[in-house]
Amino acid sequence: MPVYHIVLFKLKQGVKPEQIAQMSTLAKGMVGQIPGLRKLDFGGPLPVTAGRGKGYDMGIVAILDKPDDVTVYAQHPAHQE
Template structure:
């Protein structure tokens, strides 16, 4: 059974768009590097729902193949940055 790992972030006001882009690229690059990582998505709240975001600026959803993959994902070198 797949595991959905959802993380929401509140970015500091001084974080630049370039920093977010670099971070997104690092996150998306984990696909194919981390064993058992089936899919990973990263993005901002949709404009239609942004009013409910409670201050969260970006989020990610990682889909892992099984619960035993969670510690592998968490400790993998590609996940550390």
């Protein structure tokens, strides 16, 4: 059964769209580099739900093969970057 690792972000004021795009590219690029990482989605809230976001601007949903892969993911150099 896969593991869903979810992380929410509050971006600093002044972050540019280009920086968000670069972060998305780097995050999605970890798939295939990190053992056990099946898929990674990155994005902001839907406009219809943004008001309930409690200040969070972005989120990541990483799908991993098993619980032990979360530690591998967290310690991997690609994730540390």
